[in-house]
Amino acid sequence: xxxxxxxxxxxxxxxxxxxxxxxxxxxxxxxxxxxxxxxxxxxxxxxxxxxxxxxxxxxxxxxxxxxxxxxxxxxxx
Amino acid sequence: xxxxxxxxxxxxxxxxxxxxxxxxxxxxxxxxxxxxxxxxxxxxxxxxxxxxxxxxxxxxxxxxxxxxxxxxxxxxxxxxxxxxxxxxxxxxxxxxxxxxxxxxxxxxxxxxxxxxxxxxxxxxxxxxxxxxxxxxxxxxxxxxxxxxxxxxxxxxxxxxxxxxxxxxxx
Numbered sequence: 724x725x726x727x728x729x730x731x732x733x734x735x736x737x738x739x740x741x742x743x744x745x746x747x748x749x750x751x752x753x754x755x756x757x758x759x760x761x762x763x764x765x766x767x768x769x770x771x772x773x774x775x776x777x778x779x780x781x782x783x784x785x786x787x788x789x790x791x792x793x794x795x796x797x798x799x800x
Numbered sequence: 801x802x803x804x805x806x807x808x809x810x811x812x813x814x815x816x817x818x819x820x821x822x823x824x825x826x827x828x829x830x831x832x833x834x835x836x837x838x839x840x841x842x843x844x845x846x847x848x849x850x851x852x853x854x855x856x857x858x859x860x861x862x863x864x865x866x867x868x869x870x871x872x873x874x875x876x877x878x879x880x881x882x883x884x885x886x887x888x889x890x891x892x893x894x895x896x897x898x899x900x901x902x903x904x905x906x907x908x909x910x911x912x913x914x915x916x917x918x919x920x921x922x923x924x925x926x927x928x929x930x931x932x933x934x935x936x937x938x939x940x941x942x943x944x945x946x947x948x949x950x951x952x953x954x955x956x957x958x959x960x961x962x963x964x965x966x967x968x969x970x
Contacts, residue, residue, distance in 0.1 A: 736912075
């Protein structure tokens with residue numbers, strides 16, 4: 724079973740959502756899932772770029788409306 | 801991933817509060833993407849390596865800097881206050897006031913402080929390299945700097961930068 728870690732980046736601006744995401748992944752096992760919430764619209768393109776660069780899998784990225792963005796990331800290595 | 805990491809080489813040459821941001825933001829973002837990152841601090845960028853950062857901002861001679869208040873109603877916060885240079889140059893403590901206002905505005909909007917961003921960089925193994933020549937010129941010693949700081953010259957930094965995919969001068 725994959726463990727799920729939650730990370731709240733609400734209220735944070737660039738570059739903190741990607742920095743916190745990277746930090747959160749450090750203490751997780753390969754295959755585990757990170758659920759991150761942010762309120763910075765810039766985190767949508769940033770998280771896609773981050774996933775492409777790091778090779779971790781962005782399972783889901785959702786614009787929930789009202790400046791709430793939800794991401795699901797699988798640690799792949 | 802087994803492939804070679806990408807590398808970002810930055811030169812930080814400015815030590816005001818506003819210009820302290822770009823190198824630390826880019827460095828922490830790149831390191832968060834698993835890139836290798838090195839910042840070469842030279843000239844007025846050197847004080848950013850000090851244990852205590854005392855960066856200030858001056859709107860004097862910077863007509864592009866918005867002069868806005870970090871409190872009051874949204875309409876009030878959006879007013880851009882025109883400040884003639886002559887006035888700014890003559891009000892004692894104007895720079896401290898402007899610095900305080902900028903820090904407050906950044907904090908209110910959710911921007912991390914310079915100290916937090918530098919700490920994130922240190923955590924993510926960003927190499928912080930002080931320029932030996934400008935340290936000698938301006939009288940900095942390695943003991944003034946955070947323990948993670950290294951010291952090197954232009955040739956050493958260029959050798960590092962030659963292997964970087966992305967090079968920037970801030």
